[in-house]
Amino acid sequence: MTAPRGRTAVYRLYAWLVAVAKRDRRSLNSEIVHRLEVGRDSVPADDQSP
Template identity: 65%
Template sequence: MDEEKRITLRLPADLHAWLAVEAKSARRSLNSEIVHRLEAEREAVAAGDASP
């Protein structure tokens, strides 16, 4: 990343808990897990793999 921006993100408690478990199992921080998933989705959309 060339530049980082800080944001405040509100998540439903169950989604936060699920992401935290997924992050821990992948040995990533919660922030890194969210970034990883967003980047993967962006790549899928760019490749035309994501449905609208």
């Protein structure tokens, strides 16, 4: 029995995050926060009012 496609993608993302965290000597939680902060800094600010 195989996992649904979405679940497989989540497992692959998890495995990748674990590998990168281990390589960079960070905890998994620290790696997730790091990725969120880096991603936030690279998104241009929206100066338009809704």
